[in-house]
Amino acid sequence: MSSRTSTRVVATGARLVAGAIVSAACVAGAVIAVPAAWPTVEHTAQHATITPVAGDTLLSCAGSFLALGRDASQASQLSVAATPQVVRGAAGSASLDAIELGMAGVLDDQAAPGFSAAPEGRKPALVAAAQSLTVTADDLAGFAASACRPPSMESWIVGGAGTTGSxxxxxxxxxGAVPANVVFTEYGSQGGTHSSELVVPPRTQSTVPLVAGSAGESSPVVKVTSSGAPVRAALQSSLIRILDPVGVDVQDAIAQPLKDFSLLGVRAVVGSSDDDNASTAVRLLSPDADATVTLQPRNAADGSKVGEPKTVKLTAGQVGSVNFSALKPGLYGIDVSATAPVVAAAWQTTGFVKGSDFAWMTPAPTITGETAFAVADGPAPQLHLQNASDQATTVQIAPVSGGKAQSVALKPGGGATIALTGSTTYTLTSPTAVRAAVAYSGIGRLAGYPVWAADAAAAPVTVYQR
Structure with a gap:
């Protein structure tokens, strides 16, 4: 190749390279310039936030304590063993209207009491009711107290037994105003489930013997699921040992399985080293998955830990139990922490002979803001408070009918007990999450129930217009 030809080739190659570089730069500049130079069009849909109007608050009470089969010729016949004293109250301008729930199959045309309260503006009425009763008979004896509760679509009963003497x-x-289709799913200590169904007509209370689905089961748990209308589930229990009555109870249902919660108002009275006849014990079920559960007792007066925690491993769908009979006499809370959602309730008794009484305590839900709770008549009622938050708080307790309010300071995780007056309705106000339960204790009398938050107003809904 000649020197002139080489020069042309080099010059041509240089022009091509330079052209490629210029072209690449132009393309890159165009790509960068497009989003920077072109205008953007944004459209924000018009929207409005609306708070739905709250509905009526419905409260259902357990009603009279029922005796089954007192007439030997009619073993399935229910009769009234004791009628309750009911206390009700409303805060502010709210008011409660009485309703009656018919009880088919019960002698003397009995009805269970209930109440209805219209909302105040867009907020549910701040109302509460509770009942208590004392049974004194050859076949039934003891004291029972329970709160009147709103219905729900799902609930759990952790308590009772299907064995002889129960x-x-x-x-x-x-x-409500329409029929409810109810499905019962029974769990037991051996695993497996049994299901049954029931239609509950509107404005009625139906009764189902626990033994119908849990015959021979010493530790049943029952899931109650409703469709068509929500229902309020409760358990009436009685126990006989060697022909002697040793207590009665009316137990509220649990809303749902949880991983972390607390059982408040648990009273240790007498000790027992026998797991089959524990004086204080916790029944547990993990319905859907194997779980490891840790239970830590706390002193009710200040929330301090008592002893070492106990750990139990649960098989999914199989009921378990933990014995706390070694606790010294006193009032306690038991914190429950599990690796999977569980349901639990605490059993407590004053003894094992004639003249004794027992009670079940279910988990106390968290409360923030203001709620109302009723204290039924009974022996030495106390409010057991627990701070469920990690910051200090002050709780206000005040009778709705007027009177002196009480302020209770709680450290993070701390607890307190407050003496209450029976047949009185109170408001409880806290800026942070707390738990509370009402507990009764006397000679041969034991009862209690958790304080539930007032029905929350319907959550605000944001509506967008396309």
């Missing part, structure tokens, strides 16, 4: 009845109330 006479336990599920109470299923439908305070």
């Amino acid at each position: 006479s336990d009845i599920l109470l299923i109330a439908n305070p």
Whole structure:
């Protein structure tokens, strides 16, 4: 190749390279310039936030304590063993209207009490009711107290037994205006489930003997699921040992399985080293998955930990139990922490002979803001408070009818007990999450129930216009 030809080739190659570089730069500049130079068009849909109007608050009470089969010729016949004293109250301008829930199959044309309260503006009425009763008979004896509760679509009963000496009845109330289709799913200590169904007519309370689905089962748990209308589930329990009555109870249902919660108002009275006859014990079920559960007792007066925690491993769908009979006499809370959602309730008794009484305590839900709770008449009622938050708080307790309010300071995780007056309705106000339960204790008398938050107003809904 000649020197002139080489020069042309080099020059041509240089022009090509330079052209490629210029072209690449132009393309890159165009790509960068497009989003920077072109205008953007944005459209924000018009929207409005609306708070739905709250509906009526419906409260259903357990009603009279029922005796099953007192007439030997009618073993399935229910009769009234004791009628309750009911206390009700409303805060502010709210008011409660009485309703009656018919009880088919019960002698003397009985009805369970209930209440209805219209909302105040867009907020549910701040109302509460509770009942208590004392049974004194050859076949039934003891004291029972329970709160009147709104219905729900799902609930759990953790308590009772289907063994000899136990006479336990599920109470299923439908305070609404349409029928409720109810499905019962029974769990036991051996695993497996049994299901049954029931239609509960509107404005009625139906009864189902617990033994119907849990015959021979010493530790049943029952899931109650409703469609068509929500129902209020409760359990009426009684126990006989060697022909002597040793207590009665009316137990509220649990809303749902949880991983972390607390059982408040648990009273240790007498000790027992026998797991089959524990004086204080916790029944547990993990319905859907194997779980490891840790239970830590706390002193009710200040929330301090008592002893070492106990750990139990649960098989999914199989009921378990933990014995706390070694606790010294006193009032306690038991914190429950699990690796999977569980349901639990605490059993407590004053003894094992004639003249004794027992009670079940279910988890106390968290409360923030203001709620109302009723204290039924009974022996030495106390409010057991627990701070469920990691910051200090002050709780206000005040009678709705007027009178001196009480302020209770709680450190993070701390607890307190407050003496209450029976047959009185109170408001409880806290800026942070707390738990509370009402507990009764006397000679041969034991009862209690958790304080539930007032029905929350319907959450605001944001509506967008396309």
